[in-house]
Amino acid sequence: MLEDRMGAPGFWDDANAARKTIDRTNVIKKKIGPLQELESRAGDFDGLIDLAKEAGDMDTWREVDQEHTKLENDVSAFELSQLLSGPFDRGNAFITIHSGAGGTEACDWADMLMRMYQRWCQRRGYKVELIDHESGDDVGTRSATLEIIGENAFGFLQTERGVHRLVRISPFDAAKKRHTSFASIDVTPDSEEEIDIVVRDEDLRVDTYRAGGKGGQNVNKV
Secondary structure, three states, X not given: OHHHHHOOOOHHHOHHHHHHHHHHHHHHHHHHHHHHHHHHHHHHHHHHHHHHHHHOOHHXXXXXXXXXXXXXXXXXXXXXXXXXXXXXXXXXXXXXXXXXXXXXXXXXXXXXXXXXXXXXXXXXXXXEEEXXXXXXXXXXXXXXXXEEEOOOHXXXXXXXXXXXXXXXXXXXXXXXXXXXXXXXXXXXXXXXXXXXXXXXXXXXXXXXXXXXXXXXXXXXXX
């Protein structure tokens, strides 16, 4: 129907509307094209099975098995592409980790999460770079930012957003008590588009540390 509209007289009378129609048509074709190809291959696969039944030889059945594996993998990839269909899903991502309530235990938990994401990226063949890191007072990580480079990185990781909780017997507690620790995870896409960022006062955190200099004065760090 869109193609009929594109071929109608006067289509280019409104150039802006014409470009929008063309863009929409291309988007639809991009989504439908792979599905139509899979449907065609599925029909060919049925024909290959019939041929194998008639031939009755192992070589043809091996070809059936190979084509089945390829078709199954391509269907899975297509299903995944439909799930990861957001504007930034196929791009790179940034993961920011902040330790929450729990002191040393929380910093250790944040560090565990950071290493977990790094190993996950390595297993998937993604490139991961530690672009910012603040250590805890004793052990672990107070905050860290990772850049994840690879196809669908943001699509896979965006659901990690939120507060992650760990309940365990703390190795840092001589009394061996159970501790609950928290760490917050934020995942943002690596986008070249201009984004308006609004920083609210309640989103700022001010940490105060005792200076080690001769004056002994406090130093504010933001």
